[in-house]
Amino acid sequence: MQWLGSDTQGRDVLASLLTATPQTLKIGLLAGLIGLGVGGLLGLLAGWFRGVVDAVIRTTCDVMMTIPAIAVLVLVGTSVRTMTVWMMALVVALLSWMVPARAVRAQVLSLRERSWIDMARLNGIGGIRIIFADLLPNLAPYLAANFVIAVSTAMLATVGLEALGLGPQNELTLGMMIYWAQYSGAILRGMWWWWVPPVLALVLIFLALLAISLGMDRIVNVRLRSDL
Numbered sequence: 001m002q003w004l005g006s007d008t009q010g011r012d013v014l015a016s017l018l019t020a021t022p023q024t025l026k027i028g029l030l031a032g033l034i035g036l037g038v039g040g041l042l043g044l045l046a047g048w049f050r051g052v053v054d055a056v057i058r059t060t061c062d063v064m065m066t067i068p069a070i071a072v073l074v075l076v077g078t079s080v081r082t083m084t085v086w087m088m089a090l091v092v093a094l095l096s097w098m099v100p101a102r103a104v105r106a107q108v109l110s111l112r113e114r115s116w117i118d119m120a121r122l123n124g125i126g127g128i129r130i131i132f133a134d135l136l137p138n139l140a141p142y143l144a145a146n147f148v149i150a151v152s153t154a155m156l157a158t159v160g161l162e163a164l165g166l167g168p169q170n171e172l173t174l175g176m177m178i179y180w181a182q183y184s185g186a187i188l189r190g191m192w193w194w195w196v197p198p199v200l201a202l203v204l205i206f207l208a209l210l211a212i213s214l215g216m217d218r219i220v221n222v223r224l225r226s227d228l
Contacts, residue, residue: 005193024174027089031154034093036147039100047108061098069095077166092154145216152209174198
């Protein structure tokens with residue numbers, strides 16, 4: 001019995017949905033992890049060392065942020081012969097590290113002026129050790145909150161690209177389900193059971209990520225933390 005019906009080729013929509021959802025989450029998690037990892041590391045270095053290092057990283061961020069990401073994604077999608085889930089996650093991550101880098105840099109610039117950082121310097125602790133032993137643990141809740149935002153942003157970018165038919169052709173994702181339904185005229189033909197389930201799945205995923213983000217914000221934000 002096919003609970004959600006089938007597409008024009010007789011494939012079970014529910015089975016496709018159960019296969020596509022983990023793939024979509026994988027793209028978002030990989031892109032968010034890579035983007036936040038690269039951006040967080042560069043933000044730590046820029047905020048701690050300042051000077052030339054900060055100027056180079058900050059200028060690179062400013063230049064990259066002026067480049068329209070969707071145009072780059074479309075260009076890469078049309079140029080690559082076979083797009084995969086891993087490749088799409090990498091491309092999205094390389095275009096989304098700038099915002100975490102600037103946010104982490106601002107946090108590090110504030111933390112480096114604290115008294116306990118001055119005490120660590122007076123004790124002869126090196127800069128790299130302070131970054132990873134003192135600054136990074138204090139930034140962990142903030143990075144976790146930004147990770148949730150990075151995942152939702154990456155998923156939104158990939159779904160938009162897949163809806164244009166530039167996603168992984170040989171792997172099933174929620175965005176590709178919407179594309180194939182649109183390509184086959186499911187909307188005009190009234191085959192709502194083909195395209196509504198992936199859209200609802202995406203809505204539920206984004207609502208869940210929003211709830212997680214709000215919860216993390218209550219932990220990170222000092223003003224909201226007093227209400228807990």
